[in-house]
Amino acid sequence: MYDFSLLPDDSLLALFIALVLFSVAFVSFSIVAVFTLVKSTVYSKIHKDKLHLICDVAYFHEKGKRDNQEDSLYISPMGEAEDNGFIAACSDGMGGLLNGEVVSKYVTDSLTENYPYKFDAQDENSKMISDISDRVYEEYHLSAGATLVMVHIYDEYMNFYSLGDSNIILIRNNRATLLNYKQNYITLMIKKFSEGGIDTTDAYKDTRARGLIDFVGNLNCNVLKTSRPIRLFENDIIIVSSDGVTDAVPLNRIVNHIHFDQNATGIARAIKYGVKARKNPRQDNYSAVVIKMKRSYV
Amino acid sequence: MIEYYTFKHRGYSLEYRDEIFLRLVPSITVAIFNGNKLESAPKSQSLLFSEILSSEEGRKNLNDLNDIFEDCLDDKSEYLILRVINNGIESIRRGDVCAKIVSKGQISLLPNGFYGLSPEDRIICATENFFDNITDEGILADALVADSCNEWMNMMIRRISDLTQLKCGNLSAVTLKLVK
Numbered sequence: 001m002y003d004f005s006l007l008p009d010d011s012l013l014a015l016f017i018a019l020v021l022f023s024v025a026f027v028s029f030s031i032v033a034v035f036t037l038v039k040s041t042v043y044s045k046i047h048k049d050k051l052h053l054i055c056d057v058a059y060f061h062e063k064g065k066r067d068n069q070e071d072s073l074y075i076s077p078m079g080e081a082e083d084n085g086f087i088a089a090c091s092d093g094m095g096g097l098l099n100g101e102v103v104s105k106y107v108t109d110s111l112t113e114n115y116p117y118k119f120d121a122q123d124e125n126s127k128m129i130s131d132i133s134d135r136v137y138e139e140y141h142l143s144a145g146a147t148l149v150m151v152h153i154y155d156e157y158m159n160f161y162s163l164g165d166s167n168i169i170l171i172r173n174n175r176a177t178l179l180n181y182k183q184n185y186i187t188l189m190i191k192k193f194s195e196g197g198i199d200t201t202d203a204y205k206d207t208r209a210r211g212l213i214d215f216v217g218n219l220n221c222n223v224l225k226t227s228r229p230i231r232l233f234e235n236d237i238i239i240v241s242s243d244g245v246t247d248a249v250p251l252n253r254i255v256n257h258i259h260f261d262q263n264a265t266g267i268a269r270a271i272k273y274g275v276k277a278r279k280n281p282r283q284d285n286y287s288a289v290v291i292k293m294k295r296s297y298v
Numbered sequence: 299m300i301e302y303y304t305f306k307h308r309g310y311s312l313e314y315r316d317e318i319f320l321r322l323v324p325s326i327t328v329a330i331f332n333g334n335k336l337e338s339a340p341k342s343q344s345l346l347f348s349e350i351l352s353s354e355e356g357r358k359n360l361n362d363l364n365d366i367f368e369d370c371l372d373d374k375s376e377y378l379i380l381r382v383i384n385n386g387i388e389s390i391r392r393g394d395v396c397a398k399i400v401s402k403g404q405i406s407l408l409p410n411g412f413y414g415l416s417p418e419d420r421i422i423c424a425t426e427n428f429f430d431n432i433t434d435e436g437i438l439a440d441a442l443v444a445d446s447c448n449e450w451m452n453m454m455i456r457r458i459s460d461l462t463q464l465k466c467g468n469l470s471a472v473t474l475k476l477v478k
Contacts, residue, residue: 118364157403170435177435180443181453188461191452196309200459226442231403270349 044295051295053156053232055086058268058290062275063245064283066078068099070092071207071242071287074108074150076115084116085154087108088289092147092166092242095214099144103136105214107146110135119154119229122161126223129161129216145217148182149240153291157229158238164215170230171237176248176254180224185209230274235260236293237267244286248275264292299477300382303447304352305455307469312385316425316470319351326382328414328472332395332425335374351379353421357381360390367392380425385476386414387421394426400441405434417476420450424471431458431466447473 004012044051057078063069070093091107093100110132117125125134125162136145147164161178162169170177181187189203203209215223232238239245239254247273249257256266257274268290275286308314315333320326331347333340347367350356355366358377367377376393389397390410397408400420408421415421420441438459445449452472458464 170439172435175433175435177433177439179435179439181440181456187456190456190464193306194307194452194455194459194464199310199464201463201465203459204463224443226439228442228443230438230442254471 002199003112003243015048016109028078031041034102042137044270053293054296055081056089056151056264056292056294058264059088059116059288060268060272060287061287063194063293065281066095066273066285066286068101069285070104070146070245071285072101072104072108073289074289075289076112080116083222085119086291087111087115087117087150087152087228088238088240088291089148089150090166090242090287090289091216091248092164092244092285092287094145094147094164094212094217097144100146102141103146107132107148111150117152119152119157119159120157122227125152125159126161126225129223130221133163133216133218133221137219140217142217145148145212145215147212147242151238151240151291153238154229156232158232159226159229162224164212165210165243167239167241167243167251169239169241169246169251171239171255171258172233172235174255174260176251178251179230180273183214183224184212185220188213202269232293234293237264238293239271239288239292241285243290244284245271245275245288247284248280249280262292264290267292288290300474301447301449301477302472302474304326305451305471307464309464309466311467313341314468315340315344317348317352317470320350320472321356322415324357327356327379328381328423328474329377329379330395330423330425330470330472332376332393332470334370334427334468334476335376337374341478347375347377349459352376360388365372366390376425377397380408380421380423380474382476383412385416385446386412388412395423395434396426396429397421397423398429398437400438402440403442405438406437411443415476419476420447420470421474421475422450422454424469428458428469428471431461447475 040215074089091104093104114128149166149168150160150161161263164181168179184201188210189199193200257270265281304318319329331344332342365396377394378391378395380389398405399408400419440453
């Protein structure tokens with residue numbers, strides 16, 4: 001305990017004034033802070049539709065048990081997102097073929113060189129991807145290849161492009177959906193089986209059926225693309241990833257690893273540790289760009 | 299003009315209890331009957347459904363047609379009828395058979411009554427069993443990627459197959475789009 005009676009009267013007065021001033025300042029600050037918070041919350045609710053939808057972005061790029069990192073990522077400049085939209089892509093060198101890491105790096109480097117892209121020019125953009133594939137074919141003649149998934153987000157809309165079996169996942173309302181279908185022989189077998197009215201179990205049993213029918217490095221490839229864009233909403237999560245992610249954490253379990261109030265960094269970290277926790281001795285390289293759609297005043 | 303593609307699959311059920319009906323004149327009519335909830339004689343109910351639609355009664359407006367079905371069919375019969383009128387579509391449904399429309403990058407349930415269509419819109423009509431095995435986002439993505447109704451249907455079947463290997467019950471669906 002302190003004995004204030006030993007202090008001179010002037011000092012006590014000064015202390016008292018300082019205490020009063022501090023209390024006034026603290027109360028004023030609290031009132032202003034609460035007022036601003038309430039005002040901004042009310043404004044956000046009233047003008048929700050007028051607020052911009054922006055991309056909160058994070059990524060991970062991890063080497064599994066393979067000798068080389070065969071995944072390669074591309075993220076467009078964030079500073080130009082307002083004018084040219086935001087682009088994220090993942091290319092995965094094909095296992096079993098040579099130079100996977102060279103081809104996937106070549107793909108993302110080519111995407112960098114061709115930037116910017118027009119949002120509504122889906123045919124033009126898919127032709128550009130097809131040209132990259134043709135150039136890889138001319139160099140390697142099917143002895144090397146890669147997959148490619150790319151999303152282009154502009155304002156509240158998204159186009160996507162895909163070649164091969166990497167993933168574009170949309171998480172909405174606590175449910176994960178793979179947007180692009182895998183371009184492998186299973187797809188062809190399912191078509192045949194369903195036309196014949198029989199079940200498709202055998203299509204999944206044959207491991208050779210996982211072989212790709214289209215990929216970067218194929219001549220005149222068929223790029224899967226949206227002819228019109230998908231509308232995005234607040235809190236939508238888009239994951240552009242190599243198949244190393246979904247081989248370890250299947251699509252229906254991805255939502256178990258994340259919380260919906262997390263930002264993109266938190267979600268990316270949760271998925272990365274989810275893959276690591278599997279401790280798969282044959283873990284493929286795993287890379288992903290995670291995009292969370294948020295409303296913003298900016 | 300309208301482009302359409304139909305899909306019928308018996309699956310692991312003993313019999314195919316649904317029915318898909320198409321009529322092109324005087325106006326394009328698409329109908330799906332779901333007899334899965336019927337306890338007895340689903341085949342006779344689906345035949346009756348088709349007979350009424352192919353007869354003169356089938357030319358009546360949808361509200362009158364609905365009254366006829368309510369009188370003639372079992373209470374547990376479920377159906378959806380779509381009729382293309384100029385640049386729009388009129389629909390009426392009973393039970394869990396429904397249609398979803400992909401428009402402006404979004405998917406929504408097609409409401410009863412008239413709905414104006416633009417050439418880029420796509421419609422999927424299907425039974426509950428079909429929609430149970432596919433997400434709305436999956437239907438949406440496939441609709442925006444596919445060039446034709448046939449391709450769209452095949453993509454959706456791939457999704458259902460990934461979940462069920464098509465070992466589920468009856469699957470019935472029709473994909474539609476207006477063609478200029």
